[in-house]
Structure formats: C-alpha cells, structure tokens
Amino acid sequence: MTLDGGCSAGFTNSLEQFLNKYVEAFRKTHETFLLDDHSAWKEKIVQNISGVTFRQLEVFLDTCISRYHSKKIEVGTAIGIIGAQSICEPATHMTLKTFHFAGVASMNITLGVPRIKEILDAVKKIRTPVIFATLECETNVKFARLVASRIEKTNLGSVAESIKIVMTTRSASIVVTLDMAMIQDAHLCIDANVVKESILQTRGIKLKQEHVKVLDVRKLEVVPEEADRSRLHFRLHNLKRMLPNVIVRGINTVQRVVINEVKEEKEDNKYKLLAEGTRILAVMGTEGIDGCKTTSNDVFEVQRTLGIEAARNCIIGEIKSTMKSHGMSIDDQHMIFIGDVMTYMGEVLGFTRFGAKKMEKGVLALASFEMPADHLFNGGVNGRVESVRGVSESIILGLPIQIGTGMFKVRTKVSSGLGQLTGSGPPHSDVQLPYGPTGTTFPT
Structure with missing residues (x-):
C-alpha cells in the first residue's frame, strides 16, 4: 500500500517528518520508498534501517496508511456537532481563570476558558495581546537585546537623569539631561538630537524647532514659546509634566518586550521575542526581525495586516496552543472546521448573535440561537423564505434531519x-x- 490512494498532503507530510526524525538512514530515500513498489527495495536487500528491519518498516507504513483510510468520515456525518463537542467538552476541564507566565520577566498570557471564549466570540479587544517575533539571528542574546530595545516603548523619563526648570532674570527654560551610561547598557541609540525630534513630533506639546536647543550630546534645553508672563510659570510646569511621557524609542503600542529562551537538546539555545502590545506590522518591519515568522494572538489585527487566510490560521493555532497548554490533544480537523466557519464570509465572525446574523443563516436557525421573538418578527415583516436545510430548522418543524440517512x-x-x-x-x-x-x- 502506498500514499497514492487519496491520502491528504498533511498526512503525507506528517508521516515523512516522522520518518526523517526517527529514521536517520532513511532520510535520502524515503520519497522513492513511499512512491515506488516495495519489490524494488527487496531486490536491493535492505536488511536493517536504524535498528528496524525492512519488514517491520513495511508493516508499520501499511498499518499507518490503512488506519488513515479506515478513519475517513463518511458522507452525511454531522461533522459540525462532532467538532463542537471535541473542542467544548475538553474545555469544561479547564480552569476559569488561567494566566501563562512566558519568558524571564513573567509575561501574563490569558489561557483557559477565558481565552477560548475570546477566540470563539471573536472579541475585537483581547485582554493580553502578544506578538511572537522571530529573530534573524536566533542564537545571539546580545542581538536579541538590541532588537528588543528597538521595539519596546521607551519614555524620556526612563532615560533622563534629570528634568529641571531653570529660571533667570532674563529667561526661563527646562533643561533635560540624559543618563548616557544607562542608555549604553540598555543598547539604546539615543542622544540629544533623537530626543529633540521626538519632542517636536509629539502631539500636545506644540513646540517648534527654535524652541528646542541641543546643548551637547547628553543635554538639551526646552524654551517655551513667548506668551503672557503671567502664564509662563504655568507653561513651564505643564511642559515638565509632559516631557517624561515623550516616546524617544520603540513602538508606542508595545508596552514591554520579553526575551524568551528556548532550550535545545543538541543545538544552541534559541531566543525569541514576546512583545506585549499591538501593531504587528511595525514589529515585522523592525530591522533584525524575520517578518515571515512573526505572528500575533490578536485575530483581528492579523486580519487587518495579513488578510483573512492568516486570520483563519491564527484561530486554528490559538485554539491548538490553548488546548496544548492544558495537556489536551484534539484532532486538527476539528479546529480547522471551526476556523473555516468563522472566516468563510471573508471576515472574522464569532459565534454570537451578531456574528450569526452575517453567516446567512435562516430565520428559524437564528431564532433557535438567541432572541427568537425578534428574529421571527423581522422574518415575517420582511417576508423571508425558510429553505429548511439545517439541523435546527428541521427539528423545529418536526422533519427528518438532512444528515446521515436523512440526506436521501x-x-x-x-x-x-x-x-x-x-x-x-x-x-x-x-x-x-x-x-x-x-x-x-x-x-x-
């Protein structure tokens, strides 16, 4: 038996990956073995492959392929009900409030029932949005720290040694002194010129080029615009209050970046970045980040940035990772079915009363879900026609369900x-x- 009998590409790839991982001597010839007749291999007198005889390997592959064909779902099977039960039944064993601590600085990531509810309800603003960024050089910790400093939001107050009001008989200004030692230790490329540009681009401060003067590399002076002398004192203190919040480096929506160390058995340890916040597009465009391998747990942001297919993969991956964190193994087909149903209309729709309206459901199907009086009234007023194709409609009208034996x-x-x-x-x-x-x- 070979793989040319209707086996899916996913099953073929998973079987080949298994052979590549556990049968080292079989790495170069597994494609020929799987596609060609076994008799050609018998003539080559392959006695032993990585401690497994040829006959044992042949029986193993035949067993895998035969069981794959025996597990195919028959036509008319209620796959929707099976998929819902396969995901929701294990979810009842999860805790109601769970947080996962990732990385060195213990970043909280929502898991458990609250996370499953966020995914299935298609919540637009999730509790803990996290961007999982992959580095171009994964084995260098110094490179990881440098890239993390480019992404994490850094305020002027955290890198300034002092922000003081200096008043003389002729002038009044605010002098900002940078802590260069701390900036070098944090691998931040910041000096007085960078701070000046950040101050001028910040909304609300309303300063011009002539109002900010660079004294040296680590010091600059902010002179408020000319105004009534009675309001000068108020203007100075208002600027002193606003300057520490000026963002001088990083992405303004990323609150914190954690370097997560992934330990490998036979290889060097790899480092990945976990950015707590949004704007995945800005993270992907950061120098040193591999944008093709950067993902986010925010489904709607992935849809806006990468499209509906990426949002579908995000839904599938988030459900799988949430279940895996609780030690639960669910077939990928059930999660793929959930992702397809939530995205087949071209947008992410949750299993709520608002999402069900956009899924082109019938009047009786909507009435059986929530708010039956409103759906029946609107259907009667608008003269909507019920096709009676779903399970809920057939049960309400007392007709045989069009699944299984009810299909013909x-x-x-x-x-x-x-x-x-x-x-x-x-x-x-x-x-x-x-x-x-x-x-x-x-x-x-």
Whole structure:
C-alpha cells in the first residue's frame, strides 16, 4: 500500500517528518520508498534501517496508511456537532481563570476558558495581546537585546537623569539631561538630537524647532514659546509634566518586550521575542526581525495586516496552543472546521448573535440561537423564505434531519390499487415514501 490512494498532503507530510526524525538512514530515500513498489527495495536487500528491519518498516507504513483510510468520515456525518463537542467538552476541564507566565520577566498570557471564549466570540479587544517575533539571528542574546530595545516603548523619563526648570532674570527654560551610561547598557541609540525630534513630533506639546536647543550630546534645553508672563510659570510646569511621557524609542503600542529562551537538546539555545502590545506590522518591519515568522494572538489585527487566510490560521493555532497548554490533544480537523466557519464570509465572525446574523443563516436557525421573538418578527415583516436545510430548522418543524440517512429519499414501485385509491396516477406509478424531508407525494 502506498500514499497514492487519496491520502491528504498533511498526512503525507506528517508521516515523512516522522520518518526523517526517527529514521536517520532513511532520510535520502524515503520519497522513492513511499512512491515506488516495495519489490524494488527487496531486490536491493535492505536488511536493517536504524535498528528496524525492512519488514517491520513495511508493516508499520501499511498499518499507518490503512488506519488513515479506515478513519475517513463518511458522507452525511454531522461533522459540525462532532467538532463542537471535541473542542467544548475538553474545555469544561479547564480552569476559569488561567494566566501563562512566558519568558524571564513573567509575561501574563490569558489561557483557559477565558481565552477560548475570546477566540470563539471573536472579541475585537483581547485582554493580553502578544506578538511572537522571530529573530534573524536566533542564537545571539546580545542581538536579541538590541532588537528588543528597538521595539519596546521607551519614555524620556526612563532615560533622563534629570528634568529641571531653570529660571533667570532674563529667561526661563527646562533643561533635560540624559543618563548616557544607562542608555549604553540598555543598547539604546539615543542622544540629544533623537530626543529633540521626538519632542517636536509629539502631539500636545506644540513646540517648534527654535524652541528646542541641543546643548551637547547628553543635554538639551526646552524654551517655551513667548506668551503672557503671567502664564509662563504655568507653561513651564505643564511642559515638565509632559516631557517624561515623550516616546524617544520603540513602538508606542508595545508596552514591554520579553526575551524568551528556548532550550535545545543538541543545538544552541534559541531566543525569541514576546512583545506585549499591538501593531504587528511595525514589529515585522523592525530591522533584525524575520517578518515571515512573526505572528500575533490578536485575530483581528492579523486580519487587518495579513488578510483573512492568516486570520483563519491564527484561530486554528490559538485554539491548538490553548488546548496544548492544558495537556489536551484534539484532532486538527476539528479546529480547522471551526476556523473555516468563522472566516468563510471573508471576515472574522464569532459565534454570537451578531456574528450569526452575517453567516446567512435562516430565520428559524437564528431564532433557535438567541432572541427568537425578534428574529421571527423581522422574518415575517420582511417576508423571508425558510429553505429548511439545517439541523435546527428541521427539528423545529418536526422533519427528518438532512444528515446521515436523512440526506436521501426513497422511491419505490406501488401497485395499481394504491393509485386507484388515491384517484391519481397510472398503474405502477412512482411514490416517494416519507423518508425524506418533504414527506409523502404521489405524482400525477
């Protein structure tokens, strides 16, 4: 038995990855073995492959492929119900409030039932948005610290040694002195010129080029614009209050960046960045970040930045990682089905009353979910037609559900007596028995 019998690409790749990982000597020839006839290999007298005989490997592959074909879902199976039960039943064993501590600085990431609820309800503003960034050089910790300093938001108050008001008989100003030793230790490329540009670009301060003077590399002077002398004292103290909040380096929506160390058994330790905040596009464009491997747990931000297909993969990956953190293993097909249902309309729709309205559901399906009176009234006023194709509609109307045996209709030949009793139809006319959703019919 070979893989050319309807096996999916995912199953083929997973089987090949398993062989590459555990059968080192089989690495170069596994494609030929899987696609060619086994008899060609027997002629080559392959006696032993990494401690496993050829016959054992052959039986193992045949068992994997035969079990794959035996586990295929039959046509008419209620995969929606199976997928919902497969995810929601293990979710009842989760804790109601769980936080995962990632990295050295213990970053909180929402997990458990609250995280599953955020994903399925398509919450636009999640509790703990985190961007998982991959470095171009993953094994250098100094490089990781340098890139982290470029992403993390740094305020002027955290790098300034002092911010003082200096008043003389002729002038009044604010002198900002930078702590260059701390800036060098934190790998921040900041000097007085960088601080000047940041002050001028900050909204609310309203200063011009001539109002900010660079005295040297570590010191600059801020002179408020000319105004009424009675308001000068108020203006100085207002500037002193606003200057420490000026962002001089990093992304303004990223509150903190944690360097997470991933330990490898036979390789060097790898480092990844966890950015607490939003704006994944700005993180992907940062020098030193591999944008192709950078992701976020915010589904809506991924949709706005990378598209609906990336949002679908994000939903699948977040459900999988949440379940895995609690030691639960669920088949990927169930999570793929959830991701498809939430994104097939071209936007992310949650399983709520607002998302159900946009999924092109019937009136009875919406009424069986939430707010039945409103949906039935709106359907009656607007004259909507119910096609009765779903499970909920069929149960409400008492009709056979169109899954499994309810998908097909049975026709049989009846005697002429039945046709004469009904008063219609020639002898041996076709009659549709009441096994389908339309009931018994007698064609004329």
